Amino acid sequence: MKFGVVTFPGSNCDYDSYMVVKDQLGKDVEFIWHKESDVSGFDCIILPGGFSYGDYLRTGAIARYSLVMGSVIDYANNGGLVIGICNGLQILLESGLLPGAMLRNRSLQFICKHVYLRCENNETPFSNRLGVGDVLRIPIAHTDGNYYWYRADVQELERNRQVVFRYCTPTGEVTDEANPNGSTNNIAGICNKARNVFGMMPHPERASEALLGSADGLAIFQSIVAFAASGVTA
Amino acid sequence: MSRKSKKVVCHISLKDGVLDPQGVTIRNALAQLGFDDVVEVRSGKVFELTFKPEATDDVRAKSEDICRRVLANPVIETFAVEES
Numbered sequence: 001m002k003f004g005v006v007t008f009p010g011s012n013c014d015y016d017s018y019m020v021v022k023d024q025l026g027k028d029v030e031f032i033w034h035k036e037s038d039v040s041g042f043d044c045i046i047l048p049g050g051f052s053y054g055d056y057l058r059t060g061a062i063a064r065y066s067l068v069m070g071s072v073i074d075y076a077n078n079g080g081l082v083i084g085i086c087n088g089l090q091i092l093l094e095s096g097l098l099p100g101a102m103l104r105n106r107s108l109q110f111i112c113k114h115v116y117l118r119c120e121n122n123e124t125p126f127s128n129r130l131g132v133g134d135v136l137r138i139p140i141a142h143t144d145g146n147y148y149w150y151r152a153d154v155q156e157l158e159r160n161r162q163v164v165f166r167y168c169t170p171t172g173e174v175t176d177e178a179n180p181n182g183s184t185n186n187i188a189g190i191c192n193k194a195r196n197v198f199g200m201m202p203h204p205e206r207a208s209e210a211l212l213g214s215a216d217g218l219a220i221f222q223s224i225v226a227f228a229a230s231g232v233t234a
Numbered sequence: 235m236s237r238k239s240k241k242v243v244c245h246i247s248l249k250d251g252v253l254d255p256q257g258v259t260i261r262n263a264l265a266q267l268g269f270d271d272v273v274e275v276r277s278g279k280v281f282e283l284t285f286k287p288e289a290t291d292d293v294r295a296k297s298e299d300i301c302r303r304v305l306a307n308p309v310i311e312t313f314a315v316e317e318s
Contacts, residue, residue: 057304057305058307061304061307065304093309094307100309101307101309101310103252103253103255103310104255104256105255106253106255107255108255108256108259146253146255148252148253148309148310149309182253182255
């Protein structure tokens with residue numbers, strides 16, 4: 001199995017993602033430069049965190065029109081696995097591969113801290129190693145992480161079980177106090193209807209070995225490997 | 235007739251009902267300064283596009299396309315273009 005990590009100008013979690021795949025999963029991984037237009041040969045593409053193109057205009061707005069994203073969109077539409085982390089999720093929202101948009105955090109602050117996430121759906125390629133109700137401790141680091149989607153559309157998102165992670169208390173309660181940024185329904189991670197595209201604001205790659213203070217994020221990457229090994233397509 | 239470059243101003247604003255934390259913060263600051271009759275502030279963005287003089291008269295349509303695809307996120311924002 002081979003992962004690809006896209007590097008945009010301004011990506012800053014590309015090496016973290018690369019090292020998780022290489023060192024923690026022991027799988028093949030290659031960087032994909034943003035000017036590449038060929039993303040064939042990969043089994044999963046990671047859009048890493050950072051500030052692509054300085055996040056000018058809106059987060060992810062410029063990256064969405066980069067050469068590589070045209071190919072990533074085709075890849076995703078053909079069923080390829082794509083995971084967007086933080087800025088990666090913002091790019092997925094801008095590109096329309098995932099629904100909704102990001103607003104400025106309700107506090108207007110850049111927030112960098114560990115938060116707790118409750119797994120809401122473990123029947124996705126990105127969460128199959130978890131149980132529903134499992135609580136993960138993973139850091140966030142963002143200014144624009146306030147997930148917004150229209151009320152009726154959020155209900156549809158919930159009905160389709162596209163909400164994979166929600167911000168919660170350490171014991172797994174989904175409360176407003178546990179919502180760091182004001183996201184609708186405490187949403188921290190969502191997938192598309194087909195389940196092959198997934199994005200989350202928290203950084204599992206920064207919590208994938210005990211040395212980093214938490215290894216809870218590793219299960220997300222292990223889920224991708226387990227899914228690929230199962231031979232089922234999303 | 236001199237051929238002047240054409241300018242279009244694009245106004246981007248948040249849709250009604252979309253929370254604007256910047257607007258709320260500015261409103262609170264205004265209240266503190268004594269401007270307490272301001273009940274709401276909505277923030278937005280303005281972009282000035284300069285087209286080549288030889289650009290045809292569809293600069294408005296082009297500008298709207300640019301707003302729709304790039305300058306505004308239609309999920310949360312609306313736009314208005316103004317030829318100057």
